[in-house]
Amino acid sequence: xxxxxxxxxxxxxxxxxxxxxxxxxxxxxxxxxxxxxxxxxxxxxxxxxxxxxxxxxxxxxxxxxxxxxxxxxxxxxxxxxxxxxxxxxxxxxxxxxxxxxxxxxxxxxxxxxxxxxxxxxxxxxxxxxxxxxxxxxxxxxxxxxxxxxxxxxxxxxxxxxxxxxxxxxxxxxxxxxxxxxxxxxxxxxxxxxxxxxxxxxxxxxxxxxxxxxxxxxxxxxxxxxxxxxxxxxxxxxxxxxxxxxxxxxxxxxxxxxxxxxxxxxxxxxxxxxxxxxxxxxxxxxxxxxxxxxxxxxxxxxxxxxxxxxxxxxxxxxxxxxxxxxxxxxxxxxxxxxxxxxxxxxxxxxxxxxxxxxxxxxxxxxxxxxxxxxxxxxxxxxxxxxxxxxxxxxxxxxxxxxxxxxxxxxxxxxxxxxxxxxxxxxxxxxxxxxxxxxxxxxxxxxxxxxxxxxxxxxxxxxxxxxxxxxxxxxxxxxxxxxxxxxxxxxxxxxxxxxxxxxxxxx
Amino acid sequence: xxxxxxxxxxxxxxxxxxxxxxxxxxxxxxxxxxxxxxxxxxxxxxxxxxxxxxxxxxxxxxxxx
Numbered sequence: 001x002x003x004x005x006x007x008x009x010x011x012x013x014x015x016x017x018x019x020x021x022x023x024x025x026x027x028x029x030x031x032x033x034x035x036x037x038x039x040x041x042x043x044x045x046x047x048x049x050x051x052x053x054x055x056x057x058x059x060x061x062x063x064x065x066x067x068x069x070x071x072x073x074x075x076x077x078x079x080x081x082x083x084x085x086x087x088x089x090x091x092x093x094x095x096x097x098x099x100x101x102x103x104x105x106x107x108x109x110x111x112x113x114x115x116x117x118x119x120x121x122x123x124x125x126x127x128x129x130x131x132x133x134x135x136x137x138x139x140x141x142x143x144x145x146x147x148x149x150x151x152x153x154x155x156x157x158x159x160x161x162x163x164x165x166x167x168x169x170x171x172x173x174x175x176x177x178x179x180x181x182x183x184x185x186x187x188x189x190x191x192x193x194x195x196x197x198x199x200x201x202x203x204x205x206x207x208x209x210x211x212x213x214x215x216x217x218x219x220x221x222x223x224x225x226x227x228x229x230x231x232x233x234x235x236x237x238x239x240x241x242x243x244x245x246x247x248x249x250x251x252x253x254x255x256x257x258x259x260x261x262x263x264x265x266x267x268x269x270x271x272x273x274x275x276x277x278x279x280x281x282x283x284x285x286x287x288x289x290x291x292x293x294x295x296x297x298x299x300x301x302x303x304x305x306x307x308x309x310x311x312x313x314x315x316x317x318x319x320x321x322x323x324x325x326x327x328x329x330x331x332x333x334x335x336x337x338x339x340x341x342x343x344x345x346x347x348x349x350x351x352x353x354x355x356x357x358x359x360x361x362x363x364x365x366x367x368x369x370x371x372x373x374x375x376x377x378x379x380x381x382x383x384x385x386x387x388x389x390x391x392x393x394x395x396x397x398x399x400x401x402x403x404x405x406x407x408x409x410x411x412x413x414x415x416x417x418x419x420x421x422x423x424x425x426x427x428x429x430x431x432x433x434x435x436x437x438x439x440x441x442x443x444x445x446x447x448x449x450x451x452x453x454x455x456x457x458x459x460x461x462x463x464x465x466x467x468x469x470x471x472x473x474x475x476x477x478x479x480x481x482x483x484x485x486x487x488x489x490x491x492x493x494x495x496x497x498x499x500x501x502x503x504x505x
Numbered sequence: 506x507x508x509x510x511x512x513x514x515x516x517x518x519x520x521x522x523x524x525x526x527x528x529x530x531x532x533x534x535x536x537x538x539x540x541x542x543x544x545x546x547x548x549x550x551x552x553x554x555x556x557x558x559x560x561x562x563x564x565x566x567x568x569x570x
Contacts, residue, residue, distance in 0.1 A: 012569040012570065014564075014566050015566070016563075016564065025566065025567055088569060088570075089567060089568070089569045089570070090566070090567035090569065091566070091567070091569045093569075140566075141564050141565050141566035142561065142564065143565060145565070145566045145567060145568045146568060146569070146570075147566060147567075147568060147569030147570060148569060148570040150570070215570035216568055216569070216570050217568075219570075241570065365538055365542075366538060375542060376542065376545070376546075379542050379543075379546050380546055380549065383546055390557075391557040391558040391560075391561045392553070392557040394557070394561045395553055395554070395557040395560055395561050396549075396553070398560075398561065398564055399552070399553060406552075407552060409545075409549070409552065412545050412552070413541075413545070414541060
C-alpha cells in the first residue's frame, strides 16, 4: 500500500542588492531575512544535530563526498507557519512546512512568495535611501549559474531505490512540458546544433548526470540524498532537484501532484507486477540528452528513444503515464495524495493540460509558466521587431520572476488561481493542519521564548530556570502532531512546562 | 486514454496563436487573453528598467543548492 505523500518544496530565490557598488548576496540575504523576522516573535535557531545531507539513498556513504556545507552562523529561522526561512549559500531560501496534499503545497509555496515580498518591504525600511533588495523566483542568472527549487516526497523505505529511479526518471524528463518556467535562449555549452531561441525550462541546461548525490555541480536528474527527517527505518524522503521554481499555481499543482501520484504507483509496483500488466517501462536511452531535447522542443513533437526500442515524444509518454494513473486511481484510489477531490483534480487538470499541449499550447497561456512567458516574449518581440539576442527579451525573461508586485510581469498576466489569496495570506503565519508542521507552528505561536531550537523532526524546549536541562520532543512521524491532536493538547495549556508534562503523560 | 487529435504546430509566429477551429467560447477566451496581452505590451516599457543591457548584465547570481 502506498503511504501518504507528505510533501514539501524548498526554493532558493535569486537576489539583487541595488544601489551599492559592491553587492554581497550573502549579506543581502541576511539583511532581507533579518528584516522580516525582526518584526516577528523571538527568532528560533534551527537545530542541525540530526542533519546528515551526505547520506546516500543507494545505501552507502561515499568516501570523499562532501555533504553540502552547513552554514550555522548564517540566519536561520523557523516560522509560525512551520516553515524554515534561511540563508543557503548566497540565496534566501524558503522551505515550506510539510503538507499532506498538492493543493496545500500550492498554498504554502505561494505563502513563501508573500513572505519574500514582505521581507523586501521590511528591508527597504531599514536600508539607506537609494538601496533596495530585490528577489526573483527563478533558477538561473542566464550566465550559467543556477539555483534550485527542490521538491520532497515521503516514501516507503521498503521500495527498492532502483525501482524508483527506473520509473521516475522518464517522468522527470517528460514532465517538463508542463512544469517548465520557460527561458529565453540557453546556457548550455552545446545544444547539439539546435538553435535555441526559447526553451521550456530554466533548469534543463544544468543536468549532467542520471543519478547522484550532488546538487551544486554535475547535477543528477535523480538525486540520491537520503535524509528522511523522520523514522529512517520506515521512510525515505525523495529529494527532487530537477524542477523549476514555478509562479503558476497550475504548474506547481501538477508538478507536485502528478509526481506524488506516480510515486504512489511506484510504491504499489503499478508499473510492474502490482499493476494492470503487462509491465510498463519508459526507460530512456539517454536521459541527460533527453532533458535538453525536451526543453528545446517547442513543437513538442520530437521523439525520444526508449530502451525497449520504442520511440515516443514527451507528450506521448505523459499520456501513457496518465492512462496508467487513471487505472490506478480507479483500482486503488487516490487517498495517498490527499482528499479524493484533490486527487481527482490532479487527474483532470493533468488530462486537460496534456490535451491543450497537444491541440494548441497557446490555449494554456493562463495556466502554464512557459506558455505565458513565451507569449509575452514573442508578443513583445513581434511588436518591436527585435532579434532573439536583444537584451530586452532577456530582461523580460528575468522580470517575469520579479516578486515586487509593481514590477512582476507574472503578476500582470492574470494567471489562473487555485487558492484564494486570503488563504495564502493566512498561510504566511498559520501552519498546515494535517502534518506535524501544525505542532511546530503552534508551539512557536504559543511558547516561542521557551523554544531553544527546532528541526523538522524535533523541538527543543528550554525551561530554565525551573529545569536545568534542555528537553527534546522528537517528531519522527510527519503525520503526527496534526490539529486534531494538538488543539486538544494545547487547550487550557498555560505554560510550556505544562505542555511537556501533557506530552510525557 | 482519451482520443487525441494529432494536430501539431511547428511554427512559432504570433499569427498562428489564433486557433481557427476553436469553439466560440474558446475564441472569446483567446480574444480576451490577446487583448489583455496587448494591454500589457502597451504598458510594459513603463515596468521595465530603462537600460535593459545594463540590467541583464548586472543580474549575476552565485550558484546555489
